[in-house]
């Protein structure tokens with residue numbers, strides 16, 4: 278992962294004054310690449326061991342002089358040894374004040390197995406992911422096929438958080454997704470449901486169009502991770518209040534260079550690599566003068582755009598970056 282002088286310059290000019298002194302990063306991946314197959318490694322150049330020390334080292338450059346706490350979980354891959362990855366996370370956060378962990382689950386892991394792991398390793402939450410769904414393609418999976426009711430019921434008994442990255446093309450505008458989130462949130466009020474990526478609002482309109490049908494249950498939250506356009510953040514602040522929005526970097530996705538942009542009713546990751554290939558193939562030399570920065574900075578810039586346009590106060594911004602997460606019992 279490369280952090281350049283230009284990134285730093287961009288940060289100082291555009292973001293430094295906006296980012297508060299205390300950060301709770303609600304969406305951090307830690308992993309050891311030995312726990313997954315080589316063909317399945319995340320498409321980000323990282324060392325073998327992406328541990329808390331490495332996270333802190335990268336964050337010292339990314340958000341200098343900020344006090345950082347975090348919610349950490351494995352990097353879900355199809356070939357990942359989930360059991361090893363969970364034990365790795367548990368060892369990492371042990372005796373590290375301010376660092377919390379979620380257990381990665383597949384739909385085959387029973388509530389009894391989760392209970393055993395929670396009793397031994399003290400997980401504060403669950404992280405589910407569509408890759409483990411039996412539905413094909415998994416990108417179209419209904420929520421209950423990768424987060425079972427039994428698992429939510431268990432999270433409810435322990436007041437655990439659940440980071441849920443919904444899928445299906447319409448994300449939050451999908452009626453089936455809405456039905457399941459509303460039902461889980463209503464029936465299990467002590468389970469804290471964190472809808473990752475502003476409810477997968479990579480195309481803002483999916484969150485904007487769906488959010489009115491999401492009930493205002495107290496246990497529904499959203500994280501900002503890897504979303505680089507501000508529409509979904511504005512919809513959340515407008516309908517749920519800024520108190521339900523949690524800052525998340527999606528480390529190490531934060532350190533991909535590029536941006537995720539809306540395109541018609543879809544979205545596309547415009548990464549540095551795609552960008553260079555495009556400009557080479559098309560002999561579009563003027564593209565060479567453009568210098569993309571980090572996805573993590575683009576996401577904070579989108580959050581700043583929402584904050585400016587919606588007149589958030591300094592206190593409101595501090596809430597999004599820190600207090601909202603710390604008001605959740607599982608992160609105390």
Ligand SMILES: [Zn+2]
Nearest residue numbers: 304306527530
């Ligand atoms: Zn993530």
